[in-house]
Every structure is written in structure tokens, then in C-alpha cells.
Amino acid sequence: MNYDALKQEIIDHADELGIDKIGFTSADFFSDLKGRLIRQEALNYQSGFEEKDIDKRVTPSLLMHEPKSIISIALAYPSKMKDAPRSKKGERRGVFARASWGEDYHTVLRKALERLEQFIQERVPDARMKSMVDTGELVDRAVAERAGVGWSAKNCSIITPEFGSYVYLGEMITNIPFSPNEPMEDQCGDCNLCVDVCPTGALVQGGQLDAKKCIAFLTQTKDFLPDEYRTKIGNRLYGCDTCQTVCPKNKGIDMHKHPEFEPDPEIAKPLLEPLLTISNREFKESYGHVSGSWRGKKPIQRNALIALAHFKEASALPSIFEVMQHDVRPVMRGTAAWAAGKIGGEEAEKMLLKQKELEQDEEVLKEIEKGLSLCK
Known part of the structure; x- marks a missing residue:
């Protein structure tokens, strides 16, 4: 042969x-x-x-x-993304990284x-x-x-x-003995943009990543997000593209070679509030085909709360209070409490004080205290 x-x-x-x-x-x-x-x-x-x-x-x-x-x-x-919807006051949107499009x-x-x-x-x-x-x-x-x-x-x-x-x-x-290709010469040169702009400092140095600090990893975790990262993820629901979008080697590159990878704008950049109450069935039907769904809806919903806090979207407070009061998952109740405090205002403070009297989970109570301290 x-x-x-x-x-x-x-x-x-x-x-x-x-x-x-x-x-x-x-x-x-x-x-x-x-x-x-x-x-x-x-x-x-x-x-x-x-x-x-x-x-x-x-x-x-x-x-x-x-x-x-x-x-x-x-x-x-x-x-x-073609025809990407705009995030605006009263209709805030989150975003899935490009690796979860299509x-x-x-x-x-x-x-x-x-x-x-x-x-x-x-x-x-x-x-x-x-x-x-x-x-x-x-x-x-x-x-x-x-x-x-x-x-x-x-x-x-x-x-x-x-x-x-x-x-x-x-x-x-x-087991076929194909002749090997030559590796390609590194072409990053002196450029260090990706390292310099990494939101969490996850790129310790060029070519070395502390994965536990990487937003792409953090958005996939299921527990409470550590305090120091909550203000870093912005409106990201899954993944992070910052180290790619700043790269000069990616400038002007936009390939549409595979129809399967074309994003549905309403899935890749969805409204945040509806995510807070989406059922398992609805989540599977709408998001089950994208890679960003592999950890289930919980991380996405937690990140949606953090994104609403990032926008300081006061119109979302009733939905956030609903989560804080009735969601059976402590991570969701606690994150909702923190988000309400981050948005702030008299209404948020009043609801947090009310929930403080009702909540029994210790971790959630800590998040309520954080929310109250943010309100002041």
C-alpha cells in the first residue's frame, strides 16, 4: 500500500x-x-x-x-452573528460564547x-x-x-x-504509518494582548492557563460563584471569547463553512429574565442541541442572575425576588439575593430583610447579608 x-x-x-x-x-x-x-x-x-x-x-x-x-x-x-438582537433596558440579554453557537x-x-x-x-x-x-x-x-x-x-x-x-x-x-507533517512555527511573537486583557488573570503567562480562574470554566460550575469573579463575567452565560476577540491573528476572520454552526440569535443571545423560570423540558427543547447545555440549566440560570445584576436591571427585581423566595435550590436563592443587593434600592433592601426572616439555609443567609451590605 x-x-x-x-x-x-x-x-x-x-x-x-x-x-x-x-x-x-x-x-x-x-x-x-x-x-x-x-x-x-x-x-x-x-x-x-x-x-x-x-x-x-x-x-x-x-x-x-x-x-x-x-x-x-x-x-x-x-x-x-447575523441579525444579533440588541440588549436594552427592560430586555437585557446574555450571551453564549462562539463555541456554543449552533x-x-x-x-x-x-x-x-x-x-x-x-x-x-x-x-x-x-x-x-x-x-x-x-x-x-x-x-x-x-x-x-x-x-x-x-x-x-x-x-x-x-x-x-x-x-x-x-x-x-x-x-x-x-495503525496506518502516515508520514508526519512538520509542526508550524509559533507566530505570536512579542504580542501579549490575550494575557494582558484576560478578565480574571487566568492566563498566568503566554501558553499557561489557570483553568479554575478562566471564565469559560467558571460559567460551567454549579456552586456559588466566588465573590471575586461575580463582577468579572458580565453577561456571559456560557464560556468566554475575550482572549480570541483581542487576538490580531483573528482580525477579519469570520467563517461560515458549516450550516450546523450557524447560531439561532435568540438562543445564542437570549433574554435573561425568561431563563430564571425555564422548565427542564423547555431548556432541553430550546438549548439541548448546543454544547453550552451539557451542564444543565442551573449554571446558566445562576449566570443569568449575575448578568441582570451586572446591568443593574431594576425592572427584573420581581423575577429575582421570585427566585429568592421560591426556588428550591440554595445556589439560586442565594445568588438571587446577591443580585438584588447589587441592583440595590429600597425595594431590594425591603425584600432582602423580609427573606432574611424566612430563610433557613446558612449559605443563603450569608448571601442575603452580602446583598444587604451592597444596598447600603
């Missing part, structure tokens, strides 16, 4: 397989990466969403018997990898393949970097010359 010819055939057919960029690398051990992951873990910089076994993240041979190479794929997604990218990438697997299997019937997207063991960015798809940037994203960092990544381990 002429594997170089097969490699070129895959590259030539990538577009019709729904793949925007493709790279090839060896299935060797990721030695440099292991050291970095151990340091990240020692510094407690991991989010907790990653594969726990570091060896599996850096050793393809633990995931497949005698692997020979890895194929890295990238799919471009839009950076601009259909869940895990689903779209898996379909692309399935088409690629079928394409290869038809030509090499005894080929073995194992594909993964995001939640797999390997580190997508490390594979893409070594496969020459792009360079690993200071904002901890892969930046491609064609699509900037607005790409989703996936990979396939195989």
Missing part, C-alpha cells in the same frame, strides 16, 4: 468529508506535554473536566494496540471523523482507528500542534493561518 498516496487522497477529499484542515503526526509519546501536565496538576491549574490519568493523555499506545500515526482535523466556526460541535466533529474513518476503511479494510473529540484522552491542541494544523498560541488555543483560533479540533489514532 502506498501510504503517501493515501495521505494525499485524504487531503484532497477533506473538504467533501466536511473537514477544513487536516494534519498528520506520529503516534509517539508526547514527552514534553507530560511534564507540563504534571506541573499544571501540581499548581492546581486543572479544571477537573480533563482525563484524570496523565499517562493516557500523552501515550497513544495506551489507547490502541501498536498505533502508528494520528490524524488531526479542524473545523472552522463563525466569529460573527449544533454541539462534539456531534458535528464526530460525524466528520466517522466519514473519514469510512473513507479510510474502504481503501484499507484492515485499518484500525480510534477517534475522539474534546472529551477523549488525548490533548487535542497538542496533537494539532505536532500535526502542523496550527501553532499553540499564548491564549492556549491553536491558531491556524487560514481560520485563526476559531476552529474545533478532533483526532484519530490509527
Whole structure:
């Protein structure tokens, strides 16, 4: 079998397989990466969403018997929303990050990898393949970097010359010995914008992220948001794009190559108040297809309360009081109390004092006290 010819055939057919960029690398051990992951873990910089076994993240041979190479794929997604609704007084809106626009990218990438697997299997019937997207063991960015798809940037994203960092990544381990591509030279240079403007200082330095401080992580947590971050997330409901939008390499890039990634403006930038009382069924029907729904409605609803506080939207106080009084979840009641205090005014203070007499949960009572102190 002429594997170089097969490699070129895959590259030539990538577009019709729904793949925007493709790279090839060896299935060797990721030695440099292991050291970095151990340091990240020692510094407690991991989010907790990653594969726990570091060896599996850096050793393809633990995931497949005698692997020979890895194929890295990238799919471009839009950076601009058509007909985006405006957030205005009385009709405040939150926003989902671009990575949650349109259909869940895990689903779209898996379909692309399935088409690629079928394409290869038809030509090499005894080929073995194992594909993964995001939640797999390997580190997508490390594979893409070594496969020459792009360079690993200071904002901890892969930046491609064609699509900037607005790409989703996936990979396939195989027993086919494809010739590896050369990694791409780092092109960030002296630019440090992403590090300088990170709202929470999560980018400790170029290429190093304290994931627990990252707004993309914080918006996915389910507990009370730490006080120091509540004023940082603004109206973000899920994810954060700041380190991408400031990047000069992303300037002018807006790809609309996949209809699946086109956002529904009312889902990607929804009204905040209706989210406070949305039922599980309504949430699943409206948001179940987007990647930002994977943690359920609770984080989104908590973030919606914080967003209303960010806007100091006094017209939302009745809805916020409703949550504070009747929601069975302490995190929601407590966050509502804090949000009411942040918005402030006599009405908020009166309701907080009333609820203080009725509330029995200690954590919620602490949030009511915070709300009352903000009112003064």
C-alpha cells in the first residue's frame, strides 16, 4: 500500500468529508506535554473536566494496540452573528460564547471523523482507528500542534493561518504509518494582548492557563460563584471569547463553512429574565442541541442572575425576588439575593430583610447579608 498516496487522497477529499484542515503526526509519546501536565496538576491549574490519568493523555499506545500515526482535523466556526438582537433596558440579554453557537460541535466533529474513518476503511479494510473529540484522552491542541494544523498560541488555543483560533479540533489514532507533517512555527511573537486583557488573570503567562480562574470554566460550575469573579463575567452565560476577540491573528476572520454552526440569535443571545423560570423540558427543547447545555440549566440560570445584576436591571427585581423566595435550590436563592443587593434600592433592601426572616439555609443567609451590605 502506498501510504503517501493515501495521505494525499485524504487531503484532497477533506473538504467533501466536511473537514477544513487536516494534519498528520506520529503516534509517539508526547514527552514534553507530560511534564507540563504534571506541573499544571501540581499548581492546581486543572479544571477537573480533563482525563484524570496523565499517562493516557500523552501515550497513544495506551489507547490502541501498536498505533502508528494520528490524524488531526479542524473545523472552522463563525466569529460573527447575523441579525444579533440588541440588549436594552427592560430586555437585557446574555450571551453564549462562539463555541456554543449552533449544533454541539462534539456531534458535528464526530460525524466528520466517522466519514473519514469510512473513507479510510474502504481503501484499507484492515485499518484500525480510534477517534475522539474534546472529551477523549488525548490533548487535542497538542496533537494539532505536532500535526502542523496550527501553532499553540499564548491564549492556549491553536491558531491556524487560514481560520485563526476559531476552529474545533478532533483526532484519530490509527495503525496506518502516515508520514508526519512538520509542526508550524509559533507566530505570536512579542504580542501579549490575550494575557494582558484576560478578565480574571487566568492566563498566568503566554501558553499557561489557570483553568479554575478562566471564565469559560467558571460559567460551567454549579456552586456559588466566588465573590471575586461575580463582577468579572458580565453577561456571559456560557464560556468566554475575550482572549480570541483581542487576538490580531483573528482580525477579519469570520467563517461560515458549516450550516450546523450557524447560531439561532435568540438562543445564542437570549433574554435573561425568561431563563430564571425555564422548565427542564423547555431548556432541553430550546438549548439541548448546543454544547453550552451539557451542564444543565442551573449554571446558566445562576449566570443569568449575575448578568441582570451586572446591568443593574431594576425592572427584573420581581423575577429575582421570585427566585429568592421560591426556588428550591440554595445556589439560586442565594445568588438571587446577591443580585438584588447589587441592583440595590429600597425595594431590594425591603425584600432582602423580609427573606432574611424566612430563610433557613446558612449559605443563603450569608448571601442575603452580602446583598444587604451592597444596598447600603
